[in-house]
Amino acid sequence: MEQGLSVSGLVIAYDGRTIVSGLDLAVPPREIVAVLGPSGCGKSSVLRCIAGVQAPQAGTIGWNGSDVTRVPAHLRRIGLVFQDPLLFPHRDVAGNVGFALPGRSSRESTARHERVRELLDLVGLPGFESRHITTLSGGEAQRVALARALAPRPHLLLLDEPFGALDRDLRDRLAVDVRALLERERTPALHVTHDRAEADLIASRVVHFTAAPA
Amino acid sequence: MILPTSRPGQAQRGTVWAIIPLAAVTALVVVPVIAVVIAGLNAQSLSEFTDSTTWRIVAYTAFQALVSTALSIGLAMPAAYALYRLSMPGRRTLLAVLTLPFILPTVVVGLAFRELLPFPGTTAAIVIAHVFFNVGLAVRVIGSLWGHLDPRMREVASTLGLTPIHAFVRVTLPPLTPAILSAAILIFLFTFTSFGVVLILGDPSLPTIEVAIYTAAVQRLDLSEAAALALLQFAFVASAVLVMTRLQHRLSVRQQLGDASPPPHASSAGERLAIGWTYILAVAVAIPLTALVGRSLRVGDGWGVTWYQRAFVPEEATTRAVSAAESIALSLQYAATATAMALALGALACVGILAARQHGAWLDAALALPLGVSAVTIGFGLLLVSLRGPIDMRGWWVLVPLGQAMVALPIVVRVVLPLLRSMDPRLRHVAATLGAPPVRAWWATEGALVLRAFAVAAALAAAVALGEFGATAFLVRLDTPTVPVQIVRLLGRPGEANTGVAAALSVMLLLMTILIVGAAERLRPRRSGGW
Numbered sequence: 001m002e003q004g005l006s007v008s009g010l011v012i013a014y015d016g017r018t019i020v021s022g023l024d025l026a027v028p029p030r031e032i033v034a035v036l037g038p039s040g041c042g043k044s045s046v047l048r049c050i051a052g053v054q055a056p057q058a059g060t061i062g063w064n065g066s067d068v069t070r071v072p073a074h075l076r077r078i079g080l081v082f083q084d085p086l087l088f089p090h091r092d093v094a095g096n097v098g099f100a101l102p103g104r105s106s107r108e109s110t111a112r113h114e115r116v117r118e119l120l121d122l123v124g125l126p127g128f129e130s131r132h133i134t135t136l137s138g139g140e141a142q143r144v145a146l147a148r149a150l151a152p153r154p155h156l157l158l159l160d161e162p163f164g165a166l167d168r169d170l171r172d173r174l175a176v177d178v179r180a181l182l183e184r185e186r187t188p189a190l191h192v193t194h195d196r197a198e199a200d201l202i203a204s205r206v207v208h209f210t211a212a213p214a
Numbered sequence: 215m216i217l218p219t220s221r222p223g224q225a226q227r228g229t230v231w232a233i234i235p236l237a238a239v240t241a242l243v244v245v246p247v248i249a250v251v252i253a254g255l256n257a258q259s260l261s262e263f264t265d266s267t268t269w270r271i272v273a274y275t276a277f278q279a280l281v282s283t284a285l286s287i288g289l290a291m292p293a294a295y296a297l298y299r300l301s302m303p304g305r306r307t308l309l310a311v312l313t314l315p316f317i318l319p320t321v322v323v324g325l326a327f328r329e330l331l332p333f334p335g336t337t338a339a340i341v342i343a344h345v346f347f348n349v350g351l352a353v354r355v356i357g358s359l360w361g362h363l364d365p366r367m368r369e370v371a372s373t374l375g376l377t378p379i380h381a382f383v384r385v386t387l388p389p390l391t392p393a394i395l396s397a398a399i400l401i402f403l404f405t406f407t408s409f410g411v412v413l414i415l416g417d418p419s420l421p422t423i424e425v426a427i428y429t430a431a432v433q434r435l436d437l438s439e440a441a442a443l444a445l446l447q448f449a450f451v452a453s454a455v456l457v458m459t460r461l462q463h464r465l466s467v468r469q470q471l472g473d474a475s476p477p478p479h480a481s482s483a484g485e486r487l488a489i490g491w492t493y494i495l496a497v498a499v500a501i502p503l504t505a506l507v508g509r510s511l512r513v514g515d516g517w518g519v520t521w522y523q524r525a526f527v528p529e530e531a532t533t534r535a536v537s538a539a540e541s542i543a544l545s546l547q548y549a550a551t552a553t554a555m556a557l558a559l560g561a562l563a564c565v566g567i568l569a570a571r572q573h574g575a576w577l578d579a580a581l582a583l584p585l586g587v588s589a590v591t592i593g594f595g596l597l598l599v600s601l602r603g604p605i606d607m608r609g610w611w612v613l614v615p616l617g618q619a620m621v622a623l624p625i626v627v628r629v630v631l632p633l634l635r636s637m638d639p640r641l642r643h644v645a646a647t648l649g650a651p652p653v654r655a656w657w658a659t660e661g662a663l664v665l666r667a668f669a670v671a672a673a674l675a676a677a678v679a680l681g682e683f684g685a686t687a688f689l690v691r692l693d694t695p696t697v698p699v700q701i702v703r704l705l706g707r708p709g710e711a712n713t714g715v716a717a718a719l720s721v722m723l724l725l726m727t728i729l730i731v732g733a734a735e736r737l738r739p740r741r742s743g744g745w
Contacts, residue, residue: 053369073372076373077375084366086366099371154373
């Protein structure tokens with residue numbers, strides 16, 4: 001049954017201060033939804049709960065009709081691209097992109113090389129395999145992070161203001177690229193941003209968040 | 215101390231100040247080692263190298279050191295995570311309790327475990343005592359890097375589908391490896407050359423190199439065997455450090471360390487286990503010390519302060535009976551002198567290392583030499599020099615604090631140097647632009663910090679000198695023992711009274727050490743790095 005992501009009644013609080021109270025949200029299959037909202041309204045926390053790296057105080061997170069609220073992050077197959085690229089410093093570009101792919105046997109290893117090459121082509125960094133990550137620019141590093149998140153073919157990709165630190169020009173170009181990329185990989189996505197133009201460029205639907213009343 | 219601020223990269227005139235501590239290390243560590251080497255290269259001691267007993271001693275020393283190192287690090291990992299990554303009640307106290315053993319005199323710890331463990335005189339006893347000593351060091355060295363790793367890296371790994379265990383092995387461990395190896399090098403050095411603990415807790419028929427040097431040189435007066443062993447030990451320690459430093463360099467990861475983020479509360483079962491483990495570890499560290507205090511107060515079937523009274527007024531009519539007041543006064547006098555020497559040399563060394571800029575690493579390594587040469591070798595070498603050198607220095611009391619100062623010097627440098635390095639000269643410039651005269655500008659920005667760092671260094675140096683046993687055992691005169699030497703001497707004699715008085719002396723030494731370091735720890739600037 002294909003229903004995509006459905007979040008209902010989500011409550012998130014830090015130290016007794018509620019920042020998200022009773023959020024309902026749905027991402028249908030194959031769709032890219034953008035979430036717009038001011039900083040501090042809990043957008044990142046919502047993504048963290050959906051990815052499973054943080055537990056909500058209340059509410060349920062469903063995937064294709066089954067409740068995954070208690071499923072640990074590594075079993076959810078939901079990718080998350082953070083604001084910073086957070087590339088693994090002890091791996092080169094190929095090592096980062098292929099990080100989650102099996103590579104024990106020679107057949108797996110060949111398949112991994114193939115997938116890494118394909119993804120680097122897709123994010124516009126062909127031939128970057130053996131580059132050390134400290135030699136990448138901010139935009140390049142974020143593209144590698146995107147390729148890394150897509151490599152294990154997640155059911156859903158979450159993007160947490162991934163271009164927040166980049167300049168305007170680069171941001172627009174990347175937004176267009178990402179949209180093409182997600183459509184090609186047939187991966188639904190939830191994209192958080194505070195930039196209206198970016199949201200319009202990338203998403204088929206835009207959802208607005210407002211700050212929780214204090 | 216005004217720090218050099220001009221052109222980067224070039225060695226500056228201040229480097230010459232390092233000549234004085236370098237000369238001291240040469241005279242008091244290098245020359246004695248050479249003396250040991252020369253004495254070790256005669257025909258008789260060469261035969262020691264082919265003796266299977268010698269190699270059995272070397273193998274056993276390496277074995278117990280490796281096991282102790284691996285266990286210390288393995289047991290420290292969950293605690294390092296809990297203390298530096300999670301918020302938990304009593305964090306500062308726990309850290310203090312876990313670090314306490316590191317500053318304790320080895321003979322005190324040896325005695326505490328002899329009283330506590332049902333199986334003294336075994337390898338297990340040695341290893342347990344070594345872990346007790348070093349687990350806090352491992353927690354600090356590993357934890358302080360762990361606290362700066364980005365916790366989101368692990369989250370990235372889990373969203374990529376890695377199980378928590380795989381995420382730990384493939385994402386957390388690689389950037390932690392340099393810190394783990396640093397801790398491992400230090401702990402291996404300490405346990406490979408450990409003396410007091412092995413002497414008191416070990417199986418006499420299964421000595422380590424350090425103990426074998428001591429028994430050969432002091433008890434059997436077999437200088438050639440002692441020299442051969444000291445030479446082997448030096449070679450082994452030097453190559454071990456070299457290999458591990460290479461490995462550390464190769465495995466080190468260029469990474470940006472974030473600011474330590476506010477630690478979250480435990481959220482998983484594993485994290486709650488890590489916190490529980492930290493409390494267990496702290497209790498386990500407190501147990502032997504409690505046992506020691508208990509032993510010092512147990513008289514026959516009852517309790518009392520008899521052993522404390524007896525320590526001050528020795529009852530036996532033997533000529534060797536020394537009052538506790540006497541040996542405490544002597545210990546304090548030696549420790550004060552050694553501390554002054556170590557501080558003066560350490561200050562000059564820091565100025566020299568900073569002025570030498572990128573060549574400072576060499577100076578730093580040369581001055582850390584006493585860490586790599588065991589205390590027994592230093593003491594034994596100094597003894598050889600004083601026996602065979604041009605001047606007859608036997609019985610010079612100043613040799614004792616000089617030997618202790620050499621053992622304390624690397625610690626002074628390690629406490630003060632990171633603070634001096636981390637200071638931003640712009641702070642001083644800001645103060646100057648605000649109209650402060652140079653001296654006041656220096657005092658307001660750097661002076662107070664520098665003074666505090668020296669206070670902490672002084673306390674650690676005093677604690678090391680006060681409890682120092684390896685070098686002191688060779689250099690001290692029989693009629694004027696320091697407290698640790700007196701404790702070991704008492705333990706060598708039979709009878710409940712001797713053990714009781716030794717325990718009482720140990721508790722007094724323990725209290726002095728805790729008081730000195732505790733006072734300085736209150737002054738310690740937070741997050742200054744180093745030890």
